[in-house]
Amino acid sequence: MRIFDPHVHMTSRTTDDYEAMYAAGVRALVEPSFWLGQPRTSPASFFDYFDALLGWEPFRAAQYGIAHHCTVALNPKEANDPRCTPVLDALPRYLVKDSVVAVGEIGYDSMTPAEDTALAAQLQLAADHGLPALVHTPHRDKRAGLRRTVDVVRESNLSMERVLLDHLNETTVKHAIDSGCWLGFSIYPDTKMDEDRMVRILRTYGTEKVLVNSAADWGRSDPLKTRKVGDAMLAAGFTEDDVDQVLWRNPVSFYGLSGRLQLDVPKPESLHEGNSVLRSGE
Amino acid sequence: MTQTPPRTRADVDARLDDDIARAWLDEALAEAAGAAKALPTAPSPYTAHSWELCFAAAGRHCGEDNADAVRTLLLVEARPGLDTLTRLYQQGSAAERRAVLQALPALVDGPCAVHLVDDALRTNDTRLVSAAVGPYAAAHLGPHAWRHAVLKCLFTGVPLDAVADLAVRAAGDAELARMLIDYAAERSAAGRDIPHDLDRVLTLTGEKSQRPQEL
Numbered sequence: 001m002r003i004f005d006p007h008v009h010m011t012s013r014t015t016d017d018y019e020a021m022y023a024a025g026v027r028a029l030v031e032p033s034f035w036l037g038q039p040r041t042s043p044a045s046f047f048d049y050f051d052a053l054l055g056w057e058p059f060r061a062a063q064y065g066i067a068h069h070c071t072v073a074l075n076p077k078e079a080n081d082p083r084c085t086p087v088l089d090a091l092p093r094y095l096v097k098d099s100v101v102a103v104g105e106i107g108y109d110s111m112t113p114a115e116d117t118a119l120a121a122q123l124q125l126a127a128d129h130g131l132p133a134l135v136h137t138p139h140r141d142k143r144a145g146l147r148r149t150v151d152v153v154r155e156s157n158l159s160m161e162r163v164l165l166d167h168l169n170e171t172t173v174k175h176a177i178d179s180g181c182w183l184g185f186s187i188y189p190d191t192k193m194d195e196d197r198m199v200r201i202l203r204t205y206g207t208e209k210v211l212v213n214s215a216a217d218w219g220r221s222d223p224l225k226t227r228k229v230g231d232a233m234l235a236a237g238f239t240e241d242d243v244d245q246v247l248w249r250n251p252v253s254f255y256g257l258s259g260r261l262q263l264d265v266p267k268p269e270s271l272h273e274g275n276s277v278l279r280s281g282e
Numbered sequence: 283m284t285q286t287p288p289r290t291r292a293d294v295d296a297r298l299d300d301d302i303a304r305a306w307l308d309e310a311l312a313e314a315a316g317a318a319k320a321l322p323t324a325p326s327p328y329t330a331h332s333w334e335l336c337f338a339a340a341g342r343h344c345g346e347d348n349a350d351a352v353r354t355l356l357l358v359e360a361r362p363g364l365d366t367l368t369r370l371y372q373q374g375s376a377a378e379r380r381a382v383l384q385a386l387p388a389l390v391d392g393p394c395a396v397h398l399v400d401d402a403l404r405t406n407d408t409r410l411v412s413a414a415v416g417p418y419a420a421a422h423l424g425p426h427a428w429r430h431a432v433l434k435c436l437f438t439g440v441p442l443d444a445v446a447d448l449a450v451r452a453a454g455d456a457e458l459a460r461m462l463i464d465y466a467a468e469r470s471a472a473g474r475d476i477p478h479d480l481d482r483v484l485t486l487t488g489e490k491s492q493r494p495q496e497l
Contacts (some may be wrong), residue, residue, distance in 0.1 A: 055375060058376065059409065096339060098349070098377065099375065
């Protein structure tokens with residue numbers, strides 16, 4: 001089973017996770033820029049974070065045979081802090097980088113006017129840079145949030161076929177399908193979706209344009225949830241080709257819209273005897 | 283004296299996949315040549331210099347394997363000053379930073395760009411460390427920093443073939459020999475293998491023909 005996790009925050013994970021993900025079949029992933037738990041207070045903190053997504057994190061991933069790409073954006077939560085909004089002005093220089101395959105995560109958190117502004121501006125940046133957009137749907141007031149998100153996307157210069165609506169569930173999937181966007185589902189141990197509910201959604205709505213991710217981060221989450229969905233699909237009678245479509249071909253097609261996916265990563269070499277490359281022996 | 287870049291235009295052309303990539307490179311090099319002739323301007327938004335966009339986009343247009351060579355050609359063509367070079371490095375992805383490091387010998391005469399080499403040697407990213415220890419480092423890195431660079435290569439598994447002028451700089455370096463012997467002792471004490479390259483560079487110092495086998 002080859003797996004592309006289209007949304008996972010590896011910055012918050014250990015090398016054990018990379019190892020386990022490779023063993024489970026993960027060969028590629030996209031790490032969207034997001035909120036780090038601790039609010040940032042200046043644009044410089046974002047820039048160092050973006051630089052890590054373009055430097056250190058792909059290096060770590062490559063040690064474990066996994067192709068790493070990222071999405072870059074000002075996330076909706078921090079778009080509400082005027083100390084952080086100058087990040088929007090610096091995004092263009094990041095959006096031209098080879099391994100940036102979308103603008104994201106953008107979208108709504110509390111549905112404020114500041115979030116409206118940041119969402120519209122970043123959808124336009126995606127259109128300007130030939131990039132698709134990863135749009136997070138809010139955790140609170142999700143149904144209303146999804147409708148408002150779809151309306152804003154529809155008014156933007158980015159076509160619906162270049163937008164992935166993420167964190168969908170039973171209450172929002174129908175409207176998301178009708179919008180013509182790509183459909184993202186995050187599988188979590190407690191919140192969001194679980195693998196059995198995911199299988200029911202796939203049974204009802206099919207596998208077309210559906211992406212499944214672990215969205216694993218610093219919270220209670222599991223970077224192997226993509227594999228568990230694949231296993232649950234097979235157990236429920238889906239074919240291996242169905243699984244490959246959801247776990248590999250769909251994310252490749254969506255992020256491939258950027259023209260920037262490079263999926264050839266050499267197999268991991270065994271580390272120098274007793275000497276971790278990642279820690280420089282220090 | 284600056285040196286020629288490691289790959290020529292003809293080498294790179296031969297490695298590119300198709301005429302689309304070659305045409306893209308033609309245009310990118312023309313943009314870069316234009317920038318070299320333009321009067322220096324104050325730092326401005328990235329959109330002002332389209333060759334810099336090409337510098338960022340080299341991987342997706344010419345293939346990841348050719349990106350280093352293409353970016354180095356663009357740098358040599360554009361001949362950016364130290365300020366621009368520093369900005370390209372600091373705002374670059376790891377791949378772009380590597381290209382800046384590789385182009386240093388062709389672009390910078392004196393030691394004024396050593397801060398970029400120092401920065402790369404502080405990382406643990408072997409792609410950057412190996413690019414940092416090229417001819418520019420051989421010419422301009424001070425003895426202490428150069429010895430630590432050699433040791434860092436041994437620590438991180440960067441083959442010492444990446445270190446330019448290794449034999450010349452190591453010759454007669456008693457302090458480097460001491461550091462190598464200490465490192466070998468530390469590895470032995472931990473029951474770990476000694477990197478193969480360690481004995482090689484120790485021999486090059488000429489200070490000790492052989493490190494002690496038992497400590």
